[in-house]
Amino acid sequence: MSEIRSDAAPVLRVRGLKLHYFTSKGVVRALDGLDFDLMRGQTLGLVGESGCGKTTTGAALLGMPSPPGRIVAGSILLDGRELVGMSERELRREVRWSGISMVFQGAMNCLTPVYTVRALMAETWREHRGESGAPAGKTPGRGEASAELEALMRKYVKLVGLPETALDRYPHELSGGMKQRVVIAMALFLEPELVIMDEPTTALDVIVQAQILNLIKSLKKDLGLSYIFITHDLATEAEIADRIMVMYAGKMAELGSNEEIFGGAGTVRGKGRSDSRSESPSGPLRGPLHPYTQKLLASTPRLKKRVSELAFIPGSPPDLISPPPGCRFEPRCPYAKGKCRASEPPVRDVGGGHLVACWKAVEDPEYERS
Amino acid sequence: MSAPDTARAAPSAAASADEAVLSVKDLRKEFVSKRGRARVKAVDGVSFDLRRGEILGLVGESGCGKTTTGKLIMRLIEPSAGSIVVDGMDTADLGRDEDFAYRRRVQMIFQDPYASMNPHFKIKDVLEEPLLIHGIGSTRAERMKLVERAMEMVKMTPASEYLDRHPHMLSGGQRQRIATARTLILNPLIIVADEPVSMIDLSTRAEILHLMKSIQAQMGLSFVYITHDISTARFFADRIAVMYLGRIVEIGSQDEVIDHPVHPYTRALIEAVCEPESGRVDTIRKLEITGEIPSASDIPSGCRFRTRCLYATEECATLPEPELKDIGGGHMHACRRWKEI
Numbered sequence: 001m002s003e004i005r006s007d008a009a010p011v012l013r014v015r016g017l018k019l020h021y022f023t024s025k026g027v028v029r030a031l032d033g034l035d036f037d038l039m040r041g042q043t044l045g046l047v048g049e050s051g052c053g054k055t056t057t058g059a060a061l062l063g064m065p066s067p068p069g070r071i072v073a074g075s076i077l078l079d080g081r082e083l084v085g086m087s088e089r090e091l092r093r094e095v096r097w098s099g100i101s102m103v104f105q106g107a108m109n110c111l112t113p114v115y116t117v118r119a120l121m122a123e124t125w126r127e128h129r130g131e132s133g134a135p136a137g138k139t140p141g142r143g144e145a146s147a148e149l150e151a152l153m154r155k156y157v158k159l160v161g162l163p164e165t166a167l168d169r170y171p172h173e174l175s176g177g178m179k180q181r182v183v184i185a186m187a188l189f190l191e192p193e194l195v196i197m198d199e200p201t202t203a204l205d206v207i208v209q210a211q212i213l214n215l216i217k218s219l220k221k222d223l224g225l226s227y228i229f230i231t232h233d234l235a236t237e238a239e240i241a242d243r244i245m246v247m248y249a250g251k252m253a254e255l256g257s258n259e260e261i262f263g264g265a266g267t268v269r270g271k272g273r274s275d276s277r278s279e280s281p282s283g284p285l286r287g288p289l290h291p292y293t294q295k296l297l298a299s300t301p302r303l304k305k306r307v308s309e310l311a312f313i314p315g316s317p318p319d320l321i322s323p324p325p326g327c328r329f330e331p332r333c334p335y336a337k338g339k340c341r342a343s344e345p346p347v348r349d350v351g352g353g354h355l356v357a358c359w360k361a362v363e364d365p366e367y368e369r370s
Numbered sequence: 371m372s373a374p375d376t377a378r379a380a381p382s383a384a385a386s387a388d389e390a391v392l393s394v395k396d397l398r399k400e401f402v403s404k405r406g407r408a409r410v411k412a413v414d415g416v417s418f419d420l421r422r423g424e425i426l427g428l429v430g431e432s433g434c435g436k437t438t439t440g441k442l443i444m445r446l447i448e449p450s451a452g453s454i455v456v457d458g459m460d461t462a463d464l465g466r467d468e469d470f471a472y473r474r475r476v477q478m479i480f481q482d483p484y485a486s487m488n489p490h491f492k493i494k495d496v497l498e499e500p501l502l503i504h505g506i507g508s509t510r511a512e513r514m515k516l517v518e519r520a521m522e523m524v525k526m527t528p529a530s531e532y533l534d535r536h537p538h539m540l541s542g543g544q545r546q547r548i549a550t551a552r553t554l555i556l557n558p559l560i561i562v563a564d565e566p567v568s569m570i571d572l573s574t575r576a577e578i579l580h581l582m583k584s585i586q587a588q589m590g591l592s593f594v595y596i597t598h599d600i601s602t603a604r605f606f607a608d609r610i611a612v613m614y615l616g617r618i619v620e621i622g623s624q625d626e627v628i629d630h631p632v633h634p635y636t637r638a639l640i641e642a643v644c645e646p647e648s649g650r651v652d653t654i655r656k657l658e659i660t661g662e663i664p665s666a667s668d669i670p671s672g673c674r675f676r677t678r679c680l681y682a683t684e685e686c687a688t689l690p691e692p693e694l695k696d697i698g699g700g701h702m703h704a705c706r707r708w709k710e711i
Binding site: 175211232234235236238299300302303 | 572573601602629639644645647
């Protein structure tokens with residue numbers, strides 16, 4: 001097992017996590033053995049195509065896989081506490097929102113239209129604190145809150161850049177950007193250590209997107225939060241994530257620091273990769289090693305640099321009921337050889353905690369010969 | 371009508387250089403709410419020319435009127451004012467038969483390839499339907515030949531493998547190819563593509579754009595590419611028009627608009643885009659724009675961007691709205707203070 005080198009204890013440690021969907025057509029191995037650590041105060045980006053298991057990972061961490069999914073193996077340690085196997089009640093009262101919260105994809109469009117922001121937040125409080133949140137003798141959820149709850153709500157609404165009056169607004173009175181701020185406030189106000197953000201900017205316009213990314217960054221700094229940031233867009237990960245985990249077909253393809261994945265200034269991407277690697281095994285200017293990451297990056301459009309050719313990845317990800325026996329990316333990989341078809345590449349540390357699961361990237365001698 | 375129009379398919383470069391195949395002048399569309407309380411000016415004076423064989427990117431945020439402009443060009447809705455001239459013919463004067471012919475020559479690719487196909491149809495039915503509607507091909511065999519040819523153009527080969535499938539049996543990318551084939555089968559002059567790749571996975575997005583671009587070049591088609599994503603517009607379009615609150619604020623070649631943007635809105639839009647490069651995780655971006663887009667039912671006086679502009683002065687509010695001005699090479703913008711900022 002490759003360990004991420006750091007002296008600090010991770011806030012989250014995931015080992016051998018497997019989540020399978022038990023469908024009538026067979027067992028879909030949506031997450032098939034995932035290992036990663038998240039350090040306190042850091043952002044881990046999860047990136048990959050639709051169906052690669054990014055959102056499933058988020059749901060697994062909250063202990064709420066969507067049916068017919070089930071965690072079948074592995075361990076999730078939040079601050080050293082095992083979450084796999086916890087009862088639903090424990091998860092709801094002690095983990096969800098107070099330990100790990102999540103901004104779901106499209107959540108801003110799922111705010112109950114007949115509740116004010118205050119009532120919505122009070123409901124979240126009731127669910128996860130088990131207290132009504134209303135002043136003594138009052139019915140909960142009618143726009144009145146205990147002093148403690150009210151103070152918290154005000155604090156967080158202001159922290160996300162909204163006026164306190166937003167608490168009295170209904171969702172339809174707010175713009176898309178404001179609704180997303182409300183959703184973020186709701187994810188933060190029970191003061192979790194870890195916040196999972198699933199495509200929090202995808203549905204927003206570019207300028208609002210940039211504003212929300214700025215907000216997410218400044219909250220991380222001010223509150224010392226740790227994030228898991230899920231998106232299909234590598235450009236957004238470049239902006240927000242300290243480390244990036246590239247997923248493919250339910251597995252980790254590559255995990256590296258922002259610099260390792262996106263390269264430093266003046267890096268030549270693609271060609272000549274293996275030469276520069278042998279020169280400085282832990283140098284920061286390597287760029288991605290896995291062919292999938294390389295392809296994904298090459299197919300990300302750039303605005304400020306004119307390109308005449310955008311790469312794409314032919315074919316589509318494999319069926320996860322009967323994935324290929326070797327490397328899961330092999331059918332679409334331009335560098336695939338016999339070894340890739342025969343056996344699945346393990347995750348290896350190529351230096352400095354840069355992890356990659358590819359026979360070619362680790363210069364496997366059998367790969368070269370096959 | 372079923373034979374391909376070869377003269378149009380291969381226009382000579384010299385003759386086509388500046389010829390406008392679509393000319394939009396002072397186009398306006400106002401929506402009035404049920405009780406007449408709000409008048410929403412979705413499109414508020416849009417003018418541009420689409421040249422033969424050109425891809426024009428219409429770029430802007432939600433609510434800027436880009437999709438309404440597309441619908442107006444498609445004649446799916448009637449303009450409140452202004453004119454749309456296609457190939458020398460004003461669309462306001464079209465009779466019933468001419469209107470029918472118009473719809474054949476101006477085709478649309480929709481954003482959602484899942485929603486824009488009848489789920490009960492097989493792929494061959496999806497592609498045959500426009501031929502039936504327009505009375506092209508007298509026998510089924512003849513029509514199937516055209517269907518197969520269109521499938522070849524979008525690289526869905528062998529066609530026989532897909533013809534009997536239903537839309538849900540295809541991937542998003544394949545479906546968008548079929549949607550493209552469905553427009554090509556009518557041999558159109560202009561294609562309006564409204565966010566054709568925004569619902570497609572990034573890994574295949576480029577594949578679809580490449581395909582559309584090569585078909586466009588091969589057939590000498592003209593494209594209006596409507597998108598919120600200025601990065602794909604840079605890759606796909608020849609010229610870019612940036613819209614804000616129902617108007618074009620800047621238009622020019624994609625290199626000019628993106629490398630030398632003039633209008634403060636275009637500049638803010640470009641600044642806000644994330645690039646796949648490292649080194650920004652710990653920095654808060656400076657955004658040269660404030661607040662949010664105002665409602666189209668209450669457009670600010672003077673320059674409509676002034677309420678969010680960092681450079682706006684008293685004059686920007688009181689003087690009449692600045693018109694598009696050419697600063698050379700067809701690069702036009704609507705900012706009064708561009709020299710000072």
